[in-house]
Amino acid sequence: MSPHARGLGIRTSFQFKLFSIFSLLTLLTTSLLSALYIINENHQSRQHAAVQLQLQAKHLADASRLPLYAENHGLLLQLAEQAAQSPGIRAVVISAGNGRVLADIRSKGPADASGTISQTVEVHSNQLIDSIEASMTGGHDAAKTLIGTVRMVRGTADLSHALRRMVIYSAGMAIVFWLSVSLLSYLVLRRVTRSFNALMQGIDVLQEGDFTARIVIESDDEPDRAAHAINNLAQTLQIRTEENSRLQEERLHLERQMLLAQKLESLGIMAGGIAHDFNNLLQAILGNMELASSKLDPEAACQKYLRHATNAAKRASLLTDMMLTYVGQGSSVKKELNLNTLLRENADMMKTVASSVTTELQLSAELPLIVADEAHIQQLVMNLMTNAAEAIVEQPGLIRLTTGTQVCDRTCLAASLLKEKAEPGRFVFFEISDNGCGMSAETLHRLFDPFFTTKFTGRGLGMSAVLGIMKTHHGALFVESEPGRGTTFRALFPVPESAAPALDHLQAPSGRTRMPQSEPGKGETAATAPDTGSAAAGQLSGVALVVDDEKSVLRICTKMVRLCGFTVITACDGIDAVNKFREHCDEIAVILMDLTMPNMDGIAAMGEIYRIKPDSKVILSSGFHADELSERITSQPPCGFIRKPYCISELESELRRVVHEE
């Protein structure tokens, strides 16, 4: 606080105002009383001097009655001189009754400008003495006879001197008294206003927003009672502020979650739409490729190219699956899984992809099995390992893979990067750590944002997929990273109650997932080429109704169904399908119907067909997963489902299963 502000605060303080009022009143009172005292004393001293002078004059009058009556000048002068010798007497004048001056004595001292006091006394005949007539008659003579006058004049220099001394003394006493009273007032006011000052300081602190501060209460006077009330108010405000902060944080958290949910929902809608369209296209591509291949000599040189194209189309199909997985809409098939095996296979694959990076395995010998989707875990491990390999800028690098078990409580799990915290308990973890460039705080903050990437290539969906997979498996994810010191990810999976320890020799290496050679850094997995040579159409026959709004898909599907042995009736949407089924319901053995169509979708058309013929055999086909389909169907389910893109063998087996009710 600046000296000016401190001075302003003191001037406006209650204590200073009271002290000023008391001091001023005391000063005024003291000054007034001193002035009155001085005036009174001056008046008294002058009156006393006047009375004394009058007494002297009376005394002189008594003494000079006879000489005055006899007009004895000599004696009168003598008496006047004697009287004039008294201190301060400046003149003595004795006059006869007719005013004639008989004696006039003036002081020879220096002139005094301080003023004079004059007293004149008349000299009468002695009233105690009666005339001879009254004495002889026994009466009393009350008449007075004026014999003359005596006038005495005295100076007031001594009075003025005494007055000055008295003024100095009184002023000194008044100042001492005023200072004493002011000091006492200050001490008393400081004591009295202590609680008030504490109250004001507390209010100032509260005004600055510090609701945790409390006013010290020392007594039960009014300010302290007010301080008590303010303390209560501050406590209430503190609670309210904390609650507001908590609510604000919760609101922000909810907003972020809502934003994320909206983002993921939008992403899911977009991914679902893309996957559906892609799968339709892939269905057309794969179907045509398969038909083309079946028309050619198996030993033909172009079969190799058709096979490569088929494989690429299937990888594209897997990619659409991954897109759905990113947004949590992917299908998952959970089973008991040995993490050690999975990591070992991925480590081998990493050695082939990034030969300059050393992979070190520290796997727990008795690791419990976890229940998880193998493909998802594979994708999770590959994403994290790929990121670790790419983070190693300076070769050679080291990637350490560690597994183990640990028990976590809520405190431990609170640090998980997932919003949905796992339940406390025993977990299997695997840890991937590298000595790469590490991540900054900003990168860590945006680690799971979709489409956020620090690389020139890539889609920025890898860590989003990691987050979605961990959420699907109710696990926990931790990360430690520091720029220049590397990054460590640890993923925890809950151990099932009936989990058995993993035995490496019982777990055969999975042949389904392999790190694609062409895209080692993206974490996607590719499926092996399907067996397309097992389509056996001879055992199936009858009329099949094929429904799809995409003409290319409808066309290829029609051919594939025919290859399976059916006579095909086609429909371009749901209404068309229902109409044609109504016409040929008795001869149609099975209906292969697309799910998403204009005018009337597959589910609605299926309902109509069931109404026409409840025991109809309907196989729905869609680019979406069957899980999503089941959520939408509330009435009679279809007899079968085949996900696009599919090959002839898959179609045949599904048709066979439905038609023959296998």
Added chain:
Amino acid sequence: MRRVMFLILALATLLPTMAQAYEILVLQSSRDAGYETVLKGFHSGANPSERIIVLSDYAELDIVRIVREDRPTVILAIGDAALATARKVHDTPVVAVMSLGIHTPASQQPNLTGIDMFAPPARYIDIFKSMKTRRVGVLYNPARCNWYLRLARRAAEAAGIELVTREVFVPRQTIAQLATLAGKVDALWMLPDSTAVTRETIEAYFDFGQQQNIPVISFAANYLGLGAAAVLEIDRLALGRQADSMVSAILRANHSGHMALGFPNNIQVKTNPGILRRLNIHL
């Protein structure tokens, strides 16, 4: 009927005359206690009818008309004011008492008599003699007290006492004249002389006596308290009785001639024991 009417008219005419008829007109100067005492002594005798007029009760009094209408046989004047009023009457005998101016030569008139306020000189001389004083100082106005001084000198010579006299003609001379007596007298004699003794100069007498350490003999008991060693005071009750005797004698003589002034008969000697003791005087 005629007789009744005559009787009524006679009574109406004569009764007021009978009601106002008295022999003594008493003129009293004021209602002072001394005058009342004298009047009381005057009434102690078998007085005939009288009318009392207190002059201080009237703003103005026509004594001549009263006397002419009332025709009193004798007038008793008590005090100087009464005497001054009574002097306006010349054909009715006037007896004056309690008056200092009765002996003034200029005011002598044939119908005036009375009793002096002076004690007989022999009585004072006796006191001085008993005090064994040889020289007695006296201040007086010859115009007033020359007659008395003649008597006093004669009595003093007979007793072997010297009167050291000083004449004063105005009161202011008293103090200076007193001063001339310093060391020359053994006692001081105050006379009821209104020139020599005034209210202003009385103190001088007693101051002189105190300074000279001599006794002051005065004429009124009031002065004992001021410093007089002894006084010869007239008994006012006896004075009234003495006046009654003079009035009775006039009435008996039926206004036959002039009566001489007389000294008061009854004189009381009063002393101040303290002063006498201090002056070592035994009376």
